[in-house]
Amino acid sequence: MFGAAYFLCAGASSFLSARNSPFVTFWLPAGLFLAVLLSNPTRHWPWLALTVLPANLAYDLLYGTKFEVILFFYCANTVQAVTGAWLVRKFVAERPTLATLNEFFGLVFFAAIFSPMLGAFIGAATLFHFGLSHSFEQSWKTWWGSNAMALLVLTPFILTWPLKSNKPRNYFNQPNKIAEAALLLLGLITFAWYLLASDKGVMSPNKSVLIPLLLWAGLRFGVRGAAAASLFLSLLLAFFTAQFFFGLTPSQISSGEYVFVMQMALAMASLMALIPAIVIGERERTLAELRESEERLKNLSAAAFEGICISENGKILDVNNQFLVMFGCERTNVIGHQIIEFVAPEWRNSIAERIRAGQETIYGHQLLRKDGSIFSAEAQAKMVHIGNQTLRMTALRDVTERKQVEQALRESEEKFSKAFQASPDGICITELETGRFMEVNEGYCRLFNYTREELLGHSGTEMGIFEDAEARSPFVQAVRDTGSVRDMELITYGRGRKKILVQVSAECIELGTHPCIVSVIHDVTERKRTETERDESIAREAQARAEYTFQLIASQEAERMRIARELHDGLSQNLLLIKNRAHLEMSRTKLPDAVRDELQSISNLASQAIAEVRQISRDLHPHQLDLLGLTRALRALIENANESSKIAISGKFDSADDLFQRAAATNVYRVVQESLNNVLKHSHAKKARVTLERDVHELQLRIQDDGCGFNAGRNGGGKGLGLKNIAERVRMLGGKIKLESEPHKGTCIEITIPISAEHD
């Protein structure tokens, strides 16, 4: 497409030049070439340059130029365009838009003036060499002029009217502007016509009449308008001059001088139009930017939380709405007033000093509202120099609420701190991992008798509060596992390895990023001792009671034995004597029958009494135990029971005579006796069996019946006393008793008594 455009431009250029002239007045392709190069990235330049070649070739061949000449022309055009573009890009801008004078002059100097010189050298030399021109100087001038003019007129136009406009202007919405443009166009045509037709054409000294129009374009239509206007004018003048030679003398035509004059004139016209346009554009843009930034600032200050105040020498020039809200007043009551009026009286001196000194640090102070109330605020000021003014911009922030929150926080912290310190229990905060103390309270220090300074930064293990790391680990593990610990009992040590029993409740908390443990430690040493003492005293009491029972039973046993002996030795003996005496008397001869009968009845009575005493005595104390040993005594017991009841009682007894002292043997005997009594009295059994088995380390006594049984869970019910007595005796023997019974399923009492195996 670029190639086609190039070809068209070249064709158009030929129309703008005088026929039969070897010179092209106005070489438009040069302007196009440069503009296209500048509009594209540098890396595309070789391709673009190559595209130009066929276009150039096509045009010049049509024109009838020799092939080698065309190559030189192409060379000249390319060198000129590339050099110009490169220089502009290097020293001026990547893609100039003629937004500033800098860009414009850069473009003019490098692209429009300097680079065409190079091109002109090559082009003129070519023309001269091939005899197409007789004057190198003239050719160079024309070449340079045509190119420079094209560059000056067309390039700005292309650069300012880019094909891809990213900012479409809606001219059509502005009918006034369109009318003005039409008027300007008409003016340009009129004046150009007037110039060409009336006077000496381009050689006329009245060319300056065009200047107002160009200025108009430049001033009213910006860079684009100016570029368009100058391009239009150039095309107009060049076309008509070249085609019709208006007002030109033949000498002027033949010398080609008019060309140069026209070129100069058009160049001047272009500059005339563009420079003011650029200047105005630049200024307008600056103003727009300024307005924008001002707007932004205004928005910013309006949106700011802070009250903002601009002052000069302590006098308020402007404030934002927030400031007014903050102080509760109208703008009119603020502007022009002294800043100091808005400061609480006691702060005025220091603030005035600050304002005078121009300090810019943040400071807190108290301010005065219109209604006389005072509030705390924080301010930051900035001194700004604008022109010869020194303004102070102050941002104010109401910190009353923050102050209150801070105060509340401080108070709550203080409360907690007091509670922490005042707690009678020890409280400490330790790192979970290391066990290092982060904080301890007085209670803690008191408990372990260390100072806070000694403890902080050290672990309980280091301080010897824990026996070793092992002693702490179950506690830490518990905290890790469940996040907290309740009333865990630990053994700890205070200063001087004083053992302290403590109860610890702890909670895992995050302090910063550290997992920590807050522990509340309660000294239970005293309580434990009391508990231990109480336990001991209970044990002692139980022991005493047991001993008492033991003694009671023993003394009961002794008493029974004593009574039994008394009965035996005293009463029994006397009864025996009575009976025997009676018999002795009866054996005498010659006794009256009546006396004999009397003696007989005395003997009988005595016999009866003896039997009774014997029974009492036997119940009181089993004489067999002393006389015959435990095994036989038990056997006798069974035999007696068998004789006196319908229950078939069998027994099997391993010999156990050598095992027990008399008191212990008595207890075993009594246990069997009591159990057997229960069987006889309560069981309604048909059969019962008593066994005594002697194992290596224990003696097993079993009394079993098939009677009615009872609910063993109810501890014997009516048989309570008997069982209690049995249990007590078994306890005295150091044995164990097992009672199995269920209603209607019989009863089994199993008693196990430990014995010393080494009995012989």
Added chain:
Amino acid sequence: MLNRIKVLIVDDHPLFRSGLRQVIADDPRLQLVGETGDGETALKLVEDKKPDVAVLDVNLPGLSGLDLARKLHIQRLPTRVIMLTMHKDEETCNRALDIGARGFVLKENAVEEILKAIVAVADGEHYLSSTISGYLVRRRNRAESLAAKKPGLDDLTKAERRILKLIAEKKTSREIGAELFISPRTVEAHRANICSKLELTGSHSLLQFALENRSAI
């Protein structure tokens, strides 16, 4: 009277003794050679006076009547013993007979029966008070059944059976002791007891018995 029966009375109750003395003294067949209230003296008197019959109270201070009777029996002294007792029970009677007493007389029947008893015992017969003569019948029955029955496992204590079982496992006394937490000496004592109860002699026969009865132990 050359063949008067020499009698020794041992009873700690003086009045009762005097009653007996009177009865014996009144009988021309008998000659009272001594009387005493305690076992020690009685033993000496038996050795010195060599009575034909000693009438011993079961309950004596110091050496009891039963102990004394046993001693006499063990020493194989010719003196025959009649036990006097207040206790009307079979076990005591059996015990007395077991240790060689020939007579067993309840004290309450002493005056009536003592002369008959002494004469019978001196004649080499047994004598039991009439009210307890039933015991003798039972005793005889039991003795017969006891004699018929071979000694067996039932006679052993649980501990002895336990040890017997270990013997059947061919364990030594030391091993058995270690297993039951008792000293080997105690095991040896048990073995001896088992042997005597089962009427076995020597460790070989004990092992044999243990092996034979292994399943029953």
